[in-house]
Amino acid sequence: MSRVPPKKKNLKPDPVPAVAVEVSAGGWETQLFKVLLIVLAGLFVYAPTFHGDWLWDDDQEITANAVLPDPNGLSRIWMGETGADYFPLKATVQWLFYRAFETNRTAWHLLNVSLHLLNALLFWKVLSRLGLRQAWLGGLLFAVHPILAESVGWVSELKNTLSLPFLLLAMVTWINFDERGRTRDYVLTVLLYVAAILCKTSVVMFPFVLLLYCWWRSVQADRPEAEFRSGLRGGLVKRLEGVLPTGLWRGIMASVPFFLISLAMGLLTIYFQHQRAIGTETIPVGGMLSRTATAGISMWFYLYKTILPVGLLPIYPRWEVDPPPFWMFLSWPAMGALVFWLWTKRKTWGSHALLGLGFFLINLFPILGFIKMSYMRITWAADHFLYLPALGLFGLAAAAAGSLYGRSSRPNQSLLLVFGTGIFLTLAILGHRHAGVFANEYEMWTYTLKHNPNAWQAHSRLGKVMLERGENDKAFEHIKRSVELRPDLAETHNNYGAMLEKKGDVEGAVEQLRIAARIAPDIGIYKVNLGSLLVRLGKYQEGREVYTELVTMDPGNPTFLCNLGVAQYFLGENDAAIASFQQALQISPNLKDARENLQQAMLKREKGGQAPPPPAATPVPAGGGILGADSAIKLFGN
Secondary structure, rough: OOOOOOOOOOOOOOOOOOOOOOOOOHHHHHHHHHOOOOOOOOHHHHHHOOOOOOOOOOOHHHHHHOOOOOOOOHHHHHOOOOOOOOOOOHHHHHHHHHHHHOOOHHHHHHHHHHHHHHHHHHHHHHHHHOOOOOOOHHHHHHHHHHHHHHHHHHHHHHHHHHHHHHHHHHHHHHHHHHHHOOOHHHHHHHHHHHHHHHHOHHHHHHHHHHHHHHHHHHHHHOOOOHHHOOOOHHHHHHHHHHOOOOHHHOOOOOOOOHHHHHHHHHHHHHHHHHHHHHOOOOOOOOHHHHHHHHHHHHHHHHHHHHHHHOOOOOOOOOOOOOOOHHHHHHHHHHHHHHHHHHHOOOOOOHHHHHHHHHHHHHHHHHHHHOOOHHHHOOOOOOOHHHHOOOOHHHHHHHHHHHHHHHOOOOOHHOOOOOHHHHHHHHHHHHHHHHHOOOOOHHHHHHHHHHHHHOOHHHHHHHHHHHHOOOHHHHHHHHHHHHHHOOOOOHHHHHHHHHHHHHHHHHHHHHHHHHHHHOOOOOOOOHHHHHHHHHHOOOOOHHHHHHHOOOOOOOOOOHHHHHHHHHHHHHHHHHHHHHHHHHHHHOOOOOOOHHHHHHHHHHHHHHHOOOOOOOOOOOOOOOOOOOOOOOOOOOOOOO
16 A cells, blocks of 8 residues: 655645544444434434335336346346336346335335435445544435435335445545555446446436545645545646646546546437437427526525425426526526635635535536436426435535534534534424325325426326226316326326226227327337227227337337237237237246237137137127237326
8 A cells, every 4th residue: 555655844734634534433332323323313204105105107117117027127128128218237126126025115115215324324434534523414414304305205216326325435435546546446436436327327427526526635735645646647647737736637537437438328318318218209498598597597496405495396396498587597697606706715615615516516417407308398306306416515514514513612512412403303304294295196296286286297197096096087187187287298198098088088088199109109108008999999900000110119028019919810810910929928928818819819720710709707809809918008107
């Protein structure tokens, strides 16, 4: 291990503890108490979610995800054959977890909560490695803060809770590399970052975070040994040393692989978003001026909600930005003024503030609105986007609290303890109450519409829940309202079509599903619903056309093949139907409908094209006892 050279006498004292020195925080009893406090506080906050229902798009992620029960699912996951995004490591963990717990809701919720508590402890570790005296407060704040309840209570956000442990460990190994210059630490950082970004691409800004850290380190002391010790040397670095601190330039050189990884995964994510998640659907984001206004307001909105977590909602009202009013653009000079003021204080506490705020803003950038995302068809801002960025503000709060406590007299320290305990209890109670919102969809969407009555997807999802509860009339009104609010979206027409079928208006249902499939031709679920209804109504010619398109889109889907065979069977194309059923069974040997349909088609062939009469107890179409594998229209939304 390389040693730091002794400090020269003519150098100024280091204004902060060296980053290499991990701050002692008491004996093991004290440490154990802090760990237990973080864990128990987190368990209290998220107790309402332990036995919670599936929410939002949990059906697409877990319960109706065909790849999870598939024994060959891993190859499909890593080849990118399924899903709206390419998060293969996250999907692999889901596939493995499904092997043990299948669709046990409690198990999946406890997995999310456990990962969240692990993240709280790892965040404490990162802050401790940065030299914070009361680093554990950052972990405690992370464990109970209400703004994170959406990510923890919603199983689909496993991508948040799973990507963060890898990223936090990557931060620790990067700090180790900074201090020791060991290749092993550098390689570990790269591998951990790859793991994190394969869970969720929102960590894509990590290379910029590394540079921010290198700058912060270079500001902390004027001595050479305090600079970034990557071991990188070369003519380029030497030529640039006079422009920026040596440590920062060496950090830039060391961060090149991370930028390449981010670029590759970022482009892949944009491709998946546009090809699968968005397709041809309209995402009303406006032009660049509108997006700039959206991004500016979002920065302050997220800052405000993190500092004062009241009025939190699963879906926030959209602010109008097309065209944007002039005052919205003032958010940018306001943030610039704040950053500039902190820059003027960089030689003292300002550098720490810039590290925390910079981390927050850097990780916000991908979700501010400059890049079109499928979620933007619902609203501009969401709490689950803050799971990573909020770390910057939590760390800043922990640093400020530790500094204030350390410089206070004993009587004032007692007052600060009382004040801090009050803040902690308030956040824990607010977090517990807000976590309860995510216990079930009925509570979640009723709460949302109480505070945001124009949330079209809340109407759509609440209608689905009411339909499942047997409240058909109320369900119809909510789903009809969602179409009125967003007639440009395939999802609203899809759900409206399902409701019309329930009410007996099958022709109206077919028309709504045709509209949905026309708006989003690249999203298979709308075609699935349309094809299913067409076959059930005996419109086999059009049904065959729809399922032929679906099989072309996803040739490895046994359900599509089975339903194509149904349409072929009733059109008199018995040999083609047999081939479709056999192909479906090769992919999924346990698909009951395909197996029974194949038997029916084989009997028809044996009898010279005459189908045998169906079993008397089984209600079937007039053409014979053959059924589709996916007969119900799915109501959904994410």
